[in-house]
Amino acid sequence: MRRLLALLILPLLACSGSSEIPSATIPTFLVPATEAPPAVTETAPAPAVNSPAAPPTPIPTVQFSNAPNFPNINLYEWRLVTSGLIRPVDIQAAYDGSGRLFIIEKYGTIRLFVNGTLLTEPFLDISDRVNDSSNEMGLLGLAFHPDFERNGFLYVNYTGPGGDTYISRFQASGNSADPASEKILLTIDQPYPNHNGGAVVFGPDGYLYLALGDGGLAGDPLKNGQNTNSLLGKILRIDVDNGDPYAIPPDNPFGNEVWAYGLRNPWRISFDRQSGDLWIGDVGQNKWEEIDYLPAGSPLGANFGWSIMEATHPFDGDAREGLILPVVEYGHDLGCSVTGGIAYRGTMTEWSGIYFYGDYCSGTVWGLHHSNGKWENRILFETRANITTFGTDEAGELHFAGDNGNIYIMVRK
Numbered sequence: 001m002r003r004l005l006a007l008l009i010l011p012l013l014a015c016s017g018s019s020e021i022p023s024a025t026i027p028t029f030l031v032p033a034t035e036a037p038p039a040v041t042e043t044a045p046a047p048a049v050n051s052p053a054a055p056p057t058p059i060p061t062v063q064f065s066n067a068p069n070f071p072n073i074n075l076y077e078w079r080l081v082t083s084g085l086i087r088p089v090d091i092q093a094a095y096d097g098s099g100r101l102f103i104i105e106k107y108g109t110i111r112l113f114v115n116g117t118l119l120t121e122p123f124l125d126i127s128d129r130v131n132d133s134s135n136e137m138g139l140l141g142l143a144f145h146p147d148f149e150r151n152g153f154l155y156v157n158y159t160g161p162g163g164d165t166y167i168s169r170f171q172a173s174g175n176s177a178d179p180a181s182e183k184i185l186l187t188i189d190q191p192y193p194n195h196n197g198g199a200v201v202f203g204p205d206g207y208l209y210l211a212l213g214d215g216g217l218a219g220d221p222l223k224n225g226q227n228t229n230s231l232l233g234k235i236l237r238i239d240v241d242n243g244d245p246y247a248i249p250p251d252n253p254f255g256n257e258v259w260a261y262g263l264r265n266p267w268r269i270s271f272d273r274q275s276g277d278l279w280i281g282d283v284g285q286n287k288w289e290e291i292d293y294l295p296a297g298s299p300l301g302a303n304f305g306w307s308i309m310e311a312t313h314p315f316d317g318d319a320r321e322g323l324i325l326p327v328v329e330y331g332h333d334l335g336c337s338v339t340g341g342i343a344y345r346g347t348m349t350e351w352s353g354i355y356f357y358g359d360y361c362s363g364t365v366w367g368l369h370h371s372n373g374k375w376e377n378r379i380l381f382e383t384r385a386n387i388t389t390f391g392t393d394e395a396g397e398l399h400f401a402g403d404n405g406n407i408y409i410m411v412r413k
Ligand SMILES: [Ca+2]
Pocket: 190, 191, 192, 193, 194, 195, 196, 214, 215, 216
Protein backbone atom coordinates (compact mmCIF):
# COMPACT_ATOMS: atom_id res chain seq x y z
CA MET A 1 0.00 0.00 0.00
CA ARG A 2 2.80 2.35 0.85
CA ARG A 3 4.43 1.57 -2.46
CA LEU A 4 1.21 2.55 -4.20
CA LEU A 5 1.09 5.82 -2.32
CA ALA A 6 4.67 6.60 -3.19
CA LEU A 7 4.09 5.82 -6.83
CA LEU A 8 1.10 8.10 -6.89
CA ILE A 9 2.98 10.97 -5.34
CA LEU A 10 6.24 10.79 -7.20
CA PRO A 11 5.06 11.68 -10.69
CA LEU A 12 3.54 14.83 -9.26
CA LEU A 13 6.88 15.82 -7.88
CA ALA A 14 9.00 14.84 -10.79
CA CYS A 15 8.72 18.18 -12.54
CA SER A 16 10.60 19.94 -9.80
CA GLY A 17 13.27 17.27 -9.57
CA SER A 18 12.93 17.35 -5.85
CA SER A 19 10.56 16.16 -3.26
CA GLU A 20 11.23 18.11 -0.11
CA ILE A 21 8.17 19.41 1.71
CA PRO A 22 6.19 18.73 -1.39
CA SER A 23 3.04 20.70 -0.92
CA ALA A 24 0.44 22.37 1.16
CA THR A 25 -2.23 20.06 -0.14
CA ILE A 26 -1.57 16.68 1.31
CA PRO A 27 -3.71 13.72 2.25
CA THR A 28 -5.53 14.57 5.40
CA PHE A 29 -4.24 12.99 8.54
CA LEU A 30 -5.38 9.41 9.05
CA VAL A 31 -6.74 9.16 5.53
CA PRO A 32 -6.41 5.57 4.30
CA ALA A 33 -3.05 4.99 2.72
CA THR A 34 -4.65 3.78 -0.50
CA GLU A 35 -6.23 7.14 -1.21
CA ALA A 36 -4.40 9.17 -3.82
CA PRO A 37 -3.14 12.56 -2.70
CA PRO A 38 -4.50 15.65 -4.38
CA ALA A 39 -2.40 17.31 -7.02
CA VAL A 40 0.58 19.26 -5.80
CA THR A 41 0.10 22.97 -6.00
CA GLU A 42 1.92 25.94 -4.61
CA THR A 43 -1.20 27.61 -3.32
CA ALA A 44 -1.16 29.15 0.09
CA PRO A 45 -2.27 26.99 2.94
CA ALA A 46 -5.67 27.46 4.50
CA PRO A 47 -6.17 30.50 6.70
CA ALA A 48 -5.35 30.24 10.37
CA VAL A 49 -7.85 28.54 12.54
CA ASN A 50 -7.33 28.87 16.24
CA SER A 51 -9.29 25.79 16.97
CA PRO A 52 -9.75 24.78 20.55
CA ALA A 53 -7.50 22.00 21.73
CA ALA A 54 -8.72 18.83 20.12
CA PRO A 55 -9.04 15.70 22.19
CA PRO A 56 -6.03 13.42 22.09
CA THR A 57 -6.06 11.36 18.93
CA PRO A 58 -3.94 8.25 19.06
CA ILE A 59 -2.42 7.20 15.81
CA PRO A 60 -2.58 3.52 15.04
CA THR A 61 0.73 1.93 15.77
CA VAL A 62 2.27 -0.91 13.87
CA GLN A 63 4.52 -3.39 15.52
CA PHE A 64 7.22 -4.98 13.49
CA SER A 65 8.08 -8.33 14.92
CA ASN A 66 11.76 -8.27 14.16
CA ALA A 67 12.77 -5.59 16.62
CA PRO A 68 14.19 -7.52 19.56
CA ASN A 69 16.24 -4.68 21.00
CA PHE A 70 13.58 -2.00 20.88
CA PRO A 71 10.85 -1.39 23.45
CA ASN A 72 7.46 -3.00 22.71
CA ILE A 73 5.98 -0.48 20.32
CA ASN A 74 2.42 -1.46 21.23
CA LEU A 75 2.89 0.33 24.55
CA TYR A 76 3.33 3.74 22.89
CA GLU A 77 1.37 6.13 20.76
CA TRP A 78 1.49 9.60 19.25
CA ARG A 79 -0.95 11.90 20.98
CA LEU A 80 -2.23 15.15 19.51
CA VAL A 81 -0.82 18.15 21.38
CA THR A 82 -2.23 21.04 19.38
CA SER A 83 -3.56 21.81 15.94
CA GLY A 84 -4.50 24.67 13.66
CA LEU A 85 -0.97 25.73 12.78
CA ILE A 86 -0.13 26.77 9.23
CA ARG A 87 2.49 24.49 7.76
CA PRO A 88 4.57 24.00 10.91
CA VAL A 89 8.17 23.13 10.03
CA ASP A 90 10.21 23.41 13.23
CA ILE A 91 9.66 22.68 16.92
CA GLN A 92 12.12 23.96 19.50
CA ALA A 93 12.51 24.52 23.22
CA ALA A 94 14.53 27.40 24.65
CA TYR A 95 15.76 25.45 27.69
CA ASP A 96 15.12 28.51 29.83
CA GLY A 97 12.94 26.69 32.34
CA SER A 98 9.77 28.19 30.90
CA GLY A 99 8.50 24.94 29.41
CA ARG A 100 7.45 26.79 26.28
CA LEU A 101 7.37 25.09 22.91
CA PHE A 102 8.24 27.28 19.92
CA ILE A 103 6.71 26.24 16.62
CA ILE A 104 7.64 27.77 13.29
CA GLU A 105 4.96 28.42 10.69
CA LYS A 106 6.67 28.39 7.31
CA TYR A 107 5.14 31.65 6.08
CA GLY A 108 7.05 33.57 8.72
CA THR A 109 5.89 33.28 12.31
CA ILE A 110 6.96 31.52 15.48
CA ARG A 111 4.06 30.44 17.64
CA LEU A 112 4.11 29.63 21.34
CA PHE A 113 2.58 26.61 22.97
CA VAL A 114 2.43 27.25 26.73
CA ASN A 115 0.71 25.26 29.46
CA GLY A 116 -1.47 23.37 27.03
CA THR A 117 -2.47 26.40 24.97
CA LEU A 118 -1.40 27.61 21.56
CA LEU A 119 -1.14 31.37 21.99
CA THR A 120 -2.86 33.46 19.35
CA GLU A 121 -0.23 36.18 19.39
CA PRO A 122 2.93 35.03 17.62
CA PHE A 123 6.22 35.05 19.50
CA LEU A 124 7.80 36.46 16.34
CA ASP A 125 6.21 37.57 13.08
CA ILE A 126 8.57 38.30 10.20
CA SER A 127 6.16 37.35 7.47
CA ASP A 128 6.76 40.85 6.04
CA ARG A 129 10.26 39.81 4.95
CA VAL A 130 9.91 36.05 4.51
CA ASN A 131 9.47 34.84 0.94
CA ASP A 132 7.56 31.57 0.93
CA SER A 133 6.47 31.79 -2.71
CA SER A 134 7.88 28.35 -3.46
CA ASN A 135 7.37 25.17 -1.51
CA GLU A 136 10.85 24.89 0.00
CA MET A 137 11.10 28.59 0.78
CA GLY A 138 10.01 30.30 3.97
CA LEU A 139 10.98 30.52 7.62
CA LEU A 140 12.76 27.20 7.90
CA GLY A 141 14.80 26.82 11.10
CA LEU A 142 15.22 28.15 14.63
CA ALA A 143 17.81 27.84 17.40
CA PHE A 144 18.13 29.47 20.78
CA HIS A 145 21.45 30.74 22.06
CA PRO A 146 22.83 28.46 24.79
CA ASP A 147 22.66 31.50 27.08
CA PHE A 148 19.20 32.54 25.84
CA GLU A 149 17.85 32.94 29.36
CA ARG A 150 20.31 35.80 29.88
CA ASN A 151 20.69 37.39 26.42
CA GLY A 152 17.38 36.57 24.69
CA PHE A 153 19.08 35.73 21.40
CA LEU A 154 17.52 33.42 18.85
CA TYR A 155 18.70 32.56 15.35
CA VAL A 156 16.70 31.72 12.26
CA ASN A 157 17.15 30.63 8.67
CA TYR A 158 14.63 32.14 6.28
CA THR A 159 14.19 32.78 2.61
CA GLY A 160 14.11 36.52 2.13
CA PRO A 161 14.22 39.12 -0.64
CA GLY A 162 15.49 37.74 -3.92
CA GLY A 163 14.78 34.20 -2.75
CA ASP A 164 18.11 34.19 -0.93
CA THR A 165 18.91 32.57 2.40
CA TYR A 166 19.11 34.84 5.43
CA ILE A 167 20.65 33.80 8.72
CA SER A 168 19.54 36.33 11.30
CA ARG A 169 19.54 36.94 15.01
CA PHE A 170 16.56 38.36 16.90
CA GLN A 171 16.17 39.29 20.55
CA ALA A 172 13.31 38.19 22.75
CA SER A 173 11.83 39.50 25.94
CA GLY A 174 9.07 37.55 27.66
CA ASN A 175 6.63 36.06 25.20
CA SER A 176 7.71 38.08 22.19
CA ALA A 177 10.72 38.76 20.03
CA ASP A 178 11.00 42.14 18.34
CA PRO A 179 10.96 41.94 14.52
CA ALA A 180 12.95 45.20 14.53
CA SER A 181 15.75 43.59 16.54
CA GLU A 182 16.94 41.69 13.47
CA LYS A 183 20.66 41.47 12.96
CA ILE A 184 21.46 39.78 9.66
CA LEU A 185 24.51 37.57 10.14
CA LEU A 186 24.78 36.03 6.71
CA THR A 187 23.03 36.06 3.36
CA ILE A 188 23.61 33.36 0.80
CA ASP A 189 22.68 33.69 -2.87
CA GLN A 190 20.19 31.02 -3.89
CA PRO A 191 20.38 30.06 -7.55
CA TYR A 192 17.09 28.10 -7.53
CA PRO A 193 13.98 28.04 -5.33
CA ASN A 194 14.52 24.54 -3.93
CA HIS A 195 17.17 22.84 -1.75
CA ASN A 196 17.59 25.60 0.80
CA GLY A 197 18.29 23.31 3.74
CA GLY A 198 17.02 24.96 6.88
CA ALA A 199 18.34 23.46 10.12
CA VAL A 200 19.91 25.87 12.61
CA VAL A 201 21.46 24.24 15.69
CA PHE A 202 24.02 25.01 18.34
CA GLY A 203 26.68 22.35 18.74
CA PRO A 204 28.13 21.06 21.99
CA ASP A 205 31.06 23.41 21.31
CA GLY A 206 28.80 26.48 21.48
CA TYR A 207 29.21 27.23 17.77
CA LEU A 208 26.22 27.74 15.51
CA TYR A 209 25.75 25.09 12.81
CA LEU A 210 23.77 25.84 9.66
CA ALA A 211 22.58 23.20 7.21
CA LEU A 212 22.42 24.42 3.61
CA GLY A 213 21.19 22.52 0.57
CA ASP A 214 23.06 22.43 -2.72
CA GLY A 215 21.10 25.39 -4.07
CA GLY A 216 18.62 23.46 -6.09
CA LEU A 217 17.22 22.42 -9.38
CA ALA A 218 18.20 18.74 -9.62
CA GLY A 219 21.43 16.79 -9.76
CA ASP A 220 23.48 19.70 -8.37
CA PRO A 221 24.07 21.39 -11.75
CA LEU A 222 26.44 23.97 -10.25
CA LYS A 223 28.46 21.26 -8.47
CA ASN A 224 28.15 23.04 -5.15
CA GLY A 225 28.18 19.90 -3.03
CA GLN A 226 31.85 19.14 -3.61
CA ASN A 227 33.00 22.77 -3.89
CA THR A 228 34.31 23.84 -0.49
CA ASN A 229 34.43 27.48 -1.67
CA SER A 230 30.63 27.50 -1.94
CA LEU A 231 28.43 27.71 1.14
CA LEU A 232 25.76 25.58 -0.54
CA GLY A 233 25.50 21.83 0.06
CA LYS A 234 27.22 22.26 3.39
CA ILE A 235 27.06 22.33 7.12
CA LEU A 236 28.49 25.68 8.16
CA ARG A 237 29.93 26.48 11.58
CA ILE A 238 30.21 30.02 12.90
CA ASP A 239 31.05 31.68 16.21
CA VAL A 240 28.24 34.09 17.08
CA ASP A 241 29.87 35.17 20.36
CA ASN A 242 32.85 36.80 18.71
CA GLY A 243 33.43 39.03 15.71
CA ASP A 244 30.86 41.19 13.97
CA PRO A 245 28.54 39.80 12.87
CA TYR A 246 30.35 36.54 13.67
CA ALA A 247 33.78 34.93 13.66
CA ILE A 248 34.99 31.89 11.79
CA PRO A 249 36.24 29.32 14.30
CA PRO A 250 40.03 29.03 13.89
CA ASP A 251 39.89 25.28 13.33
CA ASN A 252 37.28 25.35 10.57
CA PRO A 253 38.84 23.03 7.97
CA PHE A 254 38.78 25.28 4.90
CA GLY A 255 39.35 28.73 6.41
CA ASN A 256 35.77 29.76 5.70
CA GLU A 257 32.36 28.95 7.20
CA VAL A 258 32.35 25.41 5.79
CA TRP A 259 32.53 22.64 8.39
CA ALA A 260 31.27 19.62 6.41
CA TYR A 261 30.34 19.18 2.75
CA GLY A 262 28.89 16.88 0.11
CA LEU A 263 25.26 17.36 1.16
CA ARG A 264 22.22 17.64 -1.08
CA ASN A 265 19.49 19.00 1.14
CA PRO A 266 20.12 18.42 4.84
CA TRP A 267 16.68 19.69 5.86
CA ARG A 268 17.10 18.54 9.47
CA ILE A 269 20.23 17.86 11.50
CA SER A 270 20.62 17.41 15.25
CA PHE A 271 23.23 16.81 17.89
CA ASP A 272 22.57 14.12 20.47
CA ARG A 273 22.28 16.20 23.64
CA GLN A 274 24.11 13.56 25.65
CA SER A 275 26.81 12.19 23.36
CA GLY A 276 27.34 15.16 21.03
CA ASP A 277 27.07 12.88 17.99
CA LEU A 278 25.65 14.51 14.87
CA TRP A 279 22.72 13.10 12.90
CA ILE A 280 21.80 14.31 9.43
CA GLY A 281 18.77 13.50 7.32
CA ASP A 282 19.90 14.28 3.76
CA VAL A 283 17.12 14.30 1.20
CA GLY A 284 17.89 12.25 -1.88
CA GLN A 285 17.45 12.81 -5.60
CA ASN A 286 15.08 10.38 -7.28
CA LYS A 287 15.77 7.09 -5.58
CA TRP A 288 17.38 7.10 -2.15
CA GLU A 289 16.89 8.84 1.20
CA GLU A 290 19.69 8.75 3.74
CA ILE A 291 20.68 9.21 7.36
CA ASP A 292 24.26 10.25 8.05
CA TYR A 293 25.98 9.92 11.37
CA LEU A 294 29.13 11.63 12.62
CA PRO A 295 30.35 10.63 16.08
CA ALA A 296 31.53 13.43 18.35
CA GLY A 297 35.24 14.02 17.95
CA SER A 298 35.34 13.06 14.26
CA PRO A 299 37.84 14.92 12.06
CA LEU A 300 36.52 18.20 10.68
CA GLY A 301 35.85 18.55 6.96
CA ALA A 302 33.66 15.48 6.56
CA ASN A 303 32.57 14.78 2.98
CA PHE A 304 29.12 13.16 2.82
CA GLY A 305 29.39 12.31 -0.84
CA TRP A 306 26.84 14.32 -2.82
CA SER A 307 26.79 14.63 -5.83
CA ILE A 308 29.31 11.87 -6.40
CA MET A 309 26.95 9.57 -4.56
CA GLU A 310 23.24 9.44 -3.90
CA ALA A 311 23.26 7.66 -0.55
CA THR A 312 25.44 4.57 -1.20
CA HIS A 313 24.90 4.61 -4.99
CA PRO A 314 27.12 6.25 -7.60
CA PHE A 315 25.38 9.35 -8.98
CA ASP A 316 27.95 11.57 -10.64
CA GLY A 317 31.07 9.48 -10.12
CA ASP A 318 32.07 6.45 -8.14
CA ALA A 319 32.59 5.66 -4.53
CA ARG A 320 36.04 6.42 -3.34
CA GLU A 321 37.94 6.58 -0.12
CA GLY A 322 37.21 9.47 2.15
CA LEU A 323 33.50 9.73 1.51
CA ILE A 324 31.26 9.23 4.51
CA LEU A 325 28.38 7.08 3.35
CA PRO A 326 25.05 6.93 5.18
CA VAL A 327 24.48 4.51 8.04
CA VAL A 328 20.98 3.95 6.69
CA GLU A 329 19.23 4.49 3.38
CA TYR A 330 15.77 3.67 2.06
CA GLY A 331 14.34 3.64 -1.41
CA HIS A 332 11.39 5.55 -2.74
CA ASP A 333 9.23 2.48 -2.33
CA LEU A 334 9.10 3.47 1.37
CA GLY A 335 8.79 7.24 1.06
CA CYS A 336 9.91 10.30 -0.86
CA SER A 337 11.73 12.72 1.43
CA VAL A 338 13.52 11.96 4.66
CA THR A 339 12.84 14.10 7.71
CA GLY A 340 15.89 13.87 9.94
CA GLY A 341 15.04 13.46 13.60
CA ILE A 342 16.40 13.32 17.09
CA ALA A 343 18.21 10.93 19.40
CA TYR A 344 15.75 10.46 22.25
CA ARG A 345 16.90 11.68 25.67
CA GLY A 346 13.58 12.13 27.45
CA THR A 347 12.11 10.48 30.50
CA MET A 348 11.20 7.13 28.87
CA THR A 349 14.70 5.81 29.35
CA GLU A 350 13.99 2.57 27.51
CA TRP A 351 14.30 4.69 24.34
CA SER A 352 17.44 6.46 25.42
CA GLY A 353 19.85 7.08 22.57
CA ILE A 354 17.54 5.70 19.86
CA TYR A 355 17.42 8.05 16.91
CA PHE A 356 13.93 8.66 15.53
CA TYR A 357 13.49 9.81 11.96
CA GLY A 358 10.67 9.77 9.43
CA ASP A 359 9.48 10.33 5.91
CA TYR A 360 7.39 13.22 4.69
CA CYS A 361 5.28 11.26 2.20
CA SER A 362 4.73 7.92 3.88
CA GLY A 363 4.57 9.06 7.51
CA THR A 364 6.74 6.15 8.53
CA VAL A 365 8.81 6.65 11.68
CA TRP A 366 11.94 4.57 12.11
CA GLY A 367 14.17 3.94 15.09
CA LEU A 368 17.91 3.61 14.62
CA HIS A 369 20.66 2.85 17.06
CA HIS A 370 23.93 1.11 17.34
CA SER A 371 25.42 -1.01 20.04
CA ASN A 372 28.60 -3.03 20.03
CA GLY A 373 29.38 -1.64 16.60
CA LYS A 374 26.19 -3.03 15.07
CA TRP A 375 23.42 -0.87 13.63
CA GLU A 376 19.76 -1.66 14.10
CA ASN A 377 17.11 0.14 12.06
CA ARG A 378 13.42 -0.59 12.50
CA ILE A 379 10.11 0.77 11.31
CA LEU A 380 8.32 1.75 14.52
CA PHE A 381 5.18 3.67 13.53
CA GLU A 382 3.04 4.26 10.48
CA THR A 383 1.64 7.68 11.35
CA ARG A 384 0.22 8.51 7.90
CA ALA A 385 1.20 12.11 8.64
CA ASN A 386 3.26 14.32 6.36
CA ILE A 387 6.06 14.68 8.87
CA THR A 388 7.89 17.97 8.38
CA THR A 389 10.05 17.94 11.50
CA PHE A 390 10.77 16.38 14.86
CA GLY A 391 11.45 18.37 18.00
CA THR A 392 11.67 18.05 21.75
CA ASP A 393 10.35 19.96 24.71
CA GLU A 394 12.54 20.88 27.67
CA ALA A 395 12.00 17.44 29.17
CA GLY A 396 13.35 15.89 26.00
CA GLU A 397 10.01 14.40 24.98
CA LEU A 398 9.68 13.69 21.29
CA HIS A 399 7.27 15.64 19.10
CA PHE A 400 6.65 15.83 15.40
CA ALA A 401 4.79 18.27 13.19
CA GLY A 402 2.43 17.32 10.40
CA ASP A 403 2.17 19.60 7.39
CA ASN A 404 -1.59 19.83 8.06
CA GLY A 405 -0.94 21.83 11.23
CA ASN A 406 -0.99 19.13 13.91
CA ILE A 407 1.68 18.62 16.57
CA TYR A 408 2.05 15.21 18.21
CA ILE A 409 3.99 13.85 21.17
CA MET A 410 5.11 10.27 21.73
CA VAL A 411 3.72 8.91 24.99
CA ARG A 412 3.20 5.66 26.83
CA LYS A 413 -0.36 4.49 26.47
CA1 LIG B 1 17.82 27.11 -3.47
